[in-house]
Amino acid sequence: MTTALRNARVAVIGAGMSGICAAAKxxxxxxxxxxxxxxxxxIGGTWRENTYPGLACDVASRYYCYxxxxxxxxxxxxxxxxxxxxxxxxxxxxxxxxAKIRFGCEVEEAVWSDAGAWHVRTKGGEQAEYDFIISxxxxxxxxxxxxxxxxxxxxxxxxxxARWDHSVALDGRRVAVIGxxxxxxxxxxxxxxxxxxxxxxxxxxxxxxxLGNPAYRPSTRRMLRSVPALNRVWGRVAYRFWQRLxxxxxxxAVIRPGWQRxxxxxxxxxxLRRVRDARLRERMRPSDLPMCKRMIIASGFYExxxxxxxxxxxxxxxxxxxxGIVTADGRLHELDVIVLATGFHxxxxxxxxxxxxxxxxxxxxxxxxxxxGYRTVALPGFPNxxxxxxxxxxxxxxxxxxxxxxxxxxxxxxxxRWRAGEFTSATPRQDAAEAFNVEMRAAYPNTxxxxxxxxxxxxxxxxxxxxPWSPQAHRDMLATPQTHEWQLxxxxxxxx
Numbered sequence: 001m002t003t004a005l006r007n008a009r010v011a012v013i014g015a016g017m018s019g020i021c022a023a024a025k026x027x028x029x030x031x032x033x034x035x036x037x038x039x040x041x042x043i044g045g046t047w048r049e050n051t052y053p054g055l056a057c058d059v060a061s062r063y064y065c066y067x068x069x070x071x072x073x074x075x076x077x078x079x080x081x082x083x084x085x086x087x088x089x090x091x092x093x094x095x096x097x098x099a100k101i102r103f104g105c106e107v108e109e110a111v112w113s114d115a116g117a118w119h120v121r122t123k124g125g126e127q128a129e130y131d132f133i134i135s136x137x138x139x140x141x142x143x144x145x146x147x148x149x150x151x152x153x154x155x156x157x158x159x160x161x162a163r164w165d166h167s168v169a170l171d172g173r174r175v176a177v178i179g180x181x182x183x184x185x186x187x188x189x190x191x192x193x194x195x196x197x198x199x200x201x202x203x204x205x206x207x208x209x210x211l212g213n214p215a216y217r218p219s220t221r222r223m224l225r226s227v228p229a230l231n232r233v234w235g236r237v238a239y240r241f242w243q244r245l246x247x248x249x250x251x252x253a254v255i256r257p258g259w260q261r262x263x264x265x266x267x268x269x270x271x272l273r274r275v276r277d278a279r280l281r282e283r284m285r286p287s288d289l290p291m292c293k294r295m296i297i298a299s300g301f302y303e304x305x306x307x308x309x310x311x312x313x314x315x316x317x318x319x320x321x322x323x324g325i326v327t328a329d330g331r332l333h334e335l336d337v338i339v340l341a342t343g344f345h346x347x348x349x350x351x352x353x354x355x356x357x358x359x360x361x362x363x364x365x366x367x368x369x370x371x372x373g374y375r376t377v378a379l380p381g382f383p384n385x386x387x388x389x390x391x392x393x394x395x396x397x398x399x400x401x402x403x404x405x406x407x408x409x410x411x412x413x414x415x416x417r418w419r420a421g422e423f424t425s426a427t428p429r430q431d432a433a434e435a436f437n438v439e440m441r442a443a444y445p446n447t448x449x450x451x452x453x454x455x456x457x458x459x460x461x462x463x464x465x466x467x468p469w470s471p472q473a474h475r476d477m478l479a480t481p482q483t484h485e486w487q488l489x490x491x492x493x494x495x496x
Contacts, residue, residue, distance in 0.1 A: 016045020054190025070235020
């Protein structure tokens with residue numbers, strides 16, 4: 001006689017790429033009592049919030065998608081941002097997930113009760129009880145605004161790149177972009193030719209890896225749309241190809257010395273020679289090693305500075321006044337628009353949600369020094385709780401879709417065991433989490449991230465908040481739960 005599975009009530013926080021993945025896989029596993037809380041009015045996460053000119057993904061499109069849903073509509077190898085957003089929207093509609101999402105509903109607090117359930121409360125006052133919580137709040141969604149004296153006094157338009165104001169006219173105007181990371185580079189390529197005067201404010205130079213972005217033929221897209229079976233087969237083949245390329249080339253280069261690291265370094269240095277002006281080239285030459293910061297993948301950026309209307313500013317910003325930016329040399333840069341391409345608070349994860357675990361343990365207190373967890377997916381003291389893209393996940397120049405699927409599949413194994421009645425609550429042991437973090441710290445000296453540069457990868461403790469091994473090692477680690485590393489509250493046995 002088959003024992004009926006218990007009904008699992010699951011709350012998912014966030015309807016971005018990882019939240020949609022969780023909802024889709026839960027639905028496929030027969031877990032129907034799922035609610036996805038989304039603070040905004042649309043799905044998409046970072047692809048919803050970032051709409052700046054030139055926005056594109058720097059991971060190959062055939063790899064930057066769910067393995068179970070290849071997209072026949074990609075127009076380029078590296079897709080523009082609106083195509084990624086459209087892909088996510090299509091998945092939500094095709095799988096019927098929209099009914100599970102509560103839009104404009106931001107989770108304010110989640111508290112674990114002695115009765116063995118999570119009590120979730122939203123900012124709007126709604127309350128509900130769940131057996132599991134999956135945090136899919138993402139990584140890059142809290143914009144970082146620099147504390148520049150006088151910024152509020154600027155008489156023109158000023159906004160963060162993740163809060164792009166499309167009502168502001170840009171053509172033929174004087175525009176400054178502060179920040180020369182991936183976002184600053186993409187904006188510069190797209191926007192600089194349109195402006196009467198364009199200034200890119202650089203604090204530290206960045207290495208750029210040259211890579212073209214060929215288009216897919218319209219006939220190929222039509223054929224893949226017309227023959228779903230072909231799309232599935234071709235999608236799997238292309239996914240594996242790009243996965244191996246990114247993992248065996250870029251990922252191997254950052255985690256250990258070898259020919260991959262040497263080749264990428266040589267290509268970046270050779271690419272810098274595209275800057276014809278020798279003095280400008282030296283101003284753009286980083287003092288650190290390629291890849292110790294997140295690799296910028298782009299072509300055509302250096303050529304923009306051959307325009308008389310485009311200038312690189314590497315003097316420190318002293319302050320901002322109504323007319324523009326004043327640099328340390330006393331020069332006033334008269335401007336109409338200032339764009340802050342200054343990144344995100346990457347280590348906040350699901351904060352500011354007030355998460356209260358067993359015995360009143362608060363996440364804010366646990367993460368007071370630095371966010372850490374268990375094997376990138378869970379937290380000691382917080383039962384039946386799973387993180388997607390949590391601390392030390394193998395992000396960087398990798399497909400977040402692949403990482404998320406691995407983590408969701410791991411969480412699903414625990415949820416299925418709960419449904420089968422094996423336990424009522426599960427939480428990783430503190431000593432197991434500490435052992436995992438000690439092992440990671442021992443592996444960091446082999447990585448490029450500790451070679452001596454500052455980046456958003458580095459935490460308060462001076463160490464990277466990243467995965468120091470291969471993506472395959474991450475998949476192997478999460479293939480099967482290590483039950484002995486968890487504390488399980490068992491289902492009481494029936495009386496004889």
